[in-house]
Amino acid sequence: MKESCIPLPPIDHPDGVTTIDAAYVRPGFAASHLLVENGYAAFIDTGTTLSVPLLLKVLEEKRITPEKVTHVMPTHVHLDHAGGAGALLQEFPNAVLVVHSRGARHLIDPAKLIAGTIAVYGEENTRKLYGTIIPVPEERIIIAEDESRLDFHGRSLLLLDTPGHARHHYSVIDERSNTLFSGDNFGISYREFDNENGAFIFPTTTPVQFDPEAMQKTLKRLLSYKLQAVYLTHFGRVTNVEKLGQDLLGCLDQLVEMALDLKQQGRAEQTQLAAGVRTIFKDRLRSHNCQLPEKFQDELLVHDYQLNAQGIGVWLERKV
Numbered sequence: 001m002k003e004s005c006i007p008l009p010p011i012d013h014p015d016g017v018t019t020i021d022a023a024y025v026r027p028g029f030a031a032s033h034l035l036v037e038n039g040y041a042a043f044i045d046t047g048t049t050l051s052v053p054l055l056l057k058v059l060e061e062k063r064i065t066p067e068k069v070t071h072v073m074p075t076h077v078h079l080d081h082a083g084g085a086g087a088l089l090q091e092f093p094n095a096v097l098v099v100h101s102r103g104a105r106h107l108i109d110p111a112k113l114i115a116g117t118i119a120v121y122g123e124e125n126t127r128k129l130y131g132t133i134i135p136v137p138e139e140r141i142i143i144a145e146d147e148s149r150l151d152f153h154g155r156s157l158l159l160l161d162t163p164g165h166a167r168h169h170y171s172v173i174d175e176r177s178n179t180l181f182s183g184d185n186f187g188i189s190y191r192e193f194d195n196e197n198g199a200f201i202f203p204t205t206t207p208v209q210f211d212p213e214a215m216q217k218t219l220k221r222l223l224s225y226k227l228q229a230v231y232l233t234h235f236g237r238v239t240n241v242e243k244l245g246q247d248l249l250g251c252l253d254q255l256v257e258m259a260l261d262l263k264q265q266g267r268a269e270q271t272q273l274a275a276g277v278r279t280i281f282k283d284r285l286r287s288h289n290c291q292l293p294e295k296f297q298d299e300l301l302v303h304d305y306q307l308n309a310q311g312i313g314v315w316l317e318r319k320v
């Protein structure tokens with residue numbers, strides 16, 4: 001695990017959206033999205049506490065004062081999406097935090113999130129990866145209700161309850177540009193895999209609440225909005241949304257089939273599941289005509305082989 005990571009420069013998109021590299025794990029791995037309207041700003045996903053100075057720097061470059069930030073919107077409470085929420089709110093006196101009802105208490109009292117992370121990464125690595133996690137004051141929280149609309153200074157944001165990756169996950173549709181801020185609900189797509197066939201995308205089945213049926217439902221619901229583009233936390237803007245949605249649904253089916261086969265054979269342990277995830281991804285990368293050296297492909301994806309396998313394993317156990 002690297003101790004530091006030099007982030008990519010911020011990427012400006014149409015409609016007042018900027019992808020900011022959160023400097024988590026490696027460059028181009030995790031983002032926070034800045035949305036600006038009429039001089040006001042919102043952050044959708046926060047990165048970790050260690051990402052906060054990077055977000056502040058982009059605001060400064062855009063000459064937006066901290067008082068003009070009115071919304072901080074972690075799509076779910078996994079720490080690469082919400083870890084920086086408390087630290088950001090300390091910087092922005094006028095901001096509220098918009099969070100799923102199932103996630104709110106974990107940000108008010110992050111003890112459980114921290115303990116869970118230490119259990120996976122150990123104490124030292126947890127500090128290196130996430131810094132100090134700061135609680136969010138309860139009175140600054142707004143709950144993201146399904147199909148509610150948030151008036152972001154004249155711009156309508158539609159909030160959707162979107163389980164599948166996690167039960168505490170909501171998504172944001174900017175109704176003006178018809179684009180989606182998906183958090184982890186519309187998979188992961190690293191820009192390194194972009195080629196003449198477009199983006200390479202796959203579902204993220206992280207522990208401990210991965211639910212393939214809910215994920216499938218959520219994907220179909222999101223696709224029903226005929227979106228122009230999706231802003232992924234991992235990583236940045238993708239278009240050709242219908243095609244990518246079908247890729248995600250197809251890959252999800254393969255992952256489930258692989259897992260159930262292994263289980264039937266009594267071989268559904270972590271190593272086998274991770275190998276299964278890798279085989280499926282490799283296969284799909286070949287169809288994508290990926291020309292990156294195999295070793296580099298594995299470097300980019302090894303984290304996801306492992307995390308996806310863990311989440312699938314937890315689901316299989318729960319499913320008994």
Ligand SMILES: [Zn+2]
Nearest residue numbers: 078165184206
């Ligand atoms: Zn997540």
